[in-house]
Amino acid sequence: MTQTTGGAESDTRRDTGGHTADGGVTLEGLSAGYDGTPVLTDVSAQLPRGAVTAIVGPNGAGKSTLLGAIAGVVRTTAGTVRLPSAVRPALVVQQSRVPERLPITVRDAVRMGRWAHRGPWRRLRREDHERVAEALTRLGIADLADRRLSALSGGQRQRALVAQGLVQDSPVLLLDEPVAGLDVTAQETIADALREAADNGTATVHVTHDLAAAEDADHCLLLSGGALVGQGTPREVLTDSAVDLAWGLGRRRRASRPER
Ligand SMILES: Nc1ncnc2c1ncn2[C@@H]1O[C@H](COP(=O)(O)OP(=O)(O)OP(=O)(O)O)[C@@H](O)[C@H]1O
Numbered sequence: 001m002t003q004t005t006g007g008a009e010s011d012t013r014r015d016t017g018g019h020t021a022d023g024g025v026t027l028e029g030l031s032a033g034y035d036g037t038p039v040l041t042d043v044s045a046q047l048p049r050g051a052v053t054a055i056v057g058p059n060g061a062g063k064s065t066l067l068g069a070i071a072g073v074v075r076t077t078a079g080t081v082r083l084p085s086a087v088r089p090a091l092v093v094q095q096s097r098v099p100e101r102l103p104i105t106v107r108d109a110v111r112m113g114r115w116a117h118r119g120p121w122r123r124l125r126r127e128d129h130e131r132v133a134e135a136l137t138r139l140g141i142a143d144l145a146d147r148r149l150s151a152l153s154g155g156q157r158q159r160a161l162v163a164q165g166l167v168q169d170s171p172v173l174l175l176d177e178p179v180a181g182l183d184v185t186a187q188e189t190i191a192d193a194l195r196e197a198a199d200n201g202t203a204t205v206h207v208t209h210d211l212a213a214a215e216d217a218d219h220c221l222l223l224s225g226g227a228l229v230g231q232g233t234p235r236e237v238l239t240d241s242a243v244d245l246a247w248g249l250g251r252r253r254r255a256s257r258p259e260r
Helices: 063-071 106-112 126-138 154-166 184-199 211-215 240-247 251-256
Strands: 025-034 037-047 051-056 076-082 090-092 172-176 203-207 219-224 227-232
Touching: 025 063, 037 063, 037 076, 037 219, 051 063, 051 184, 051 211, 063 076, 063 090, 063 172, 063 203, 063 219, 090 154, 106 126, 106 154, 126 154, 126 184, 154 172, 154 184, 172 184, 184 203, 219 240, 227 240
Parallel strands: 037 227, 051 203, 051 219, 090 172, 172 203
Antiparallel strands: 025 037, 025 076, 219 227
């Protein structure tokens, strides 16, 4: 069966039956927007399982909206999101979207990711605590576990959110600019964690403005003006002409872009 992503604002017209055969995500003619304002138009794409997919495009292209539509928190107005059966995607939002004064510790924030398995406010089991500890260590924030989320730097908070996403152990992991504003070490830590998730079979999807990071992905979607203008391997998608067209750039960018 098709699993619609089920958020409060989702539209049932997404569900037309049939789950993805390969365990990834399939988007068919997806349109979405906010309060009658269309943002995405007719997006058809594959987000393969066991692979890292980068979603790129200029500001306002609709990248976050696409993640939200897949996760079921942004209203879809047409089309279908096909997910592996009975899957609720894990969505990692940008740390700037989390209320700064949230009165919880880093460990509590990551534990909340396990509610995907146990249900909200349920007592966690030993394996849940082990999974949380593992993710804290994986993201290099075990020493911050007892600190208030609100007392962390933006980069540290972002790592906590990624850890919260990882512990959900969803076959579909969606991350909105997970390395934005992070130092090189933190970027590498998160990139390695995403690669590991993909190697374990997860359809791992991240929005990025970093074309070099996108080139390290297995698969790439290029959005512009709410439309999908390219999909395939990064090499196929991120050609100079496609990048120029999407960003409206010319010689200046070409001169500063390393040869691939
Ligand atoms: N909650 C919202 N309500 C109304 N319009 C929104 C909302 N969120 C985004 N939009 C609009 O939808 C369009 C796409 O925004 P979105 O955040 O998806 O783009 P993006 O590609 O992720 O951009 P950026 O790279 O700047 O983060 C923009 O025109 C934006 O103003």
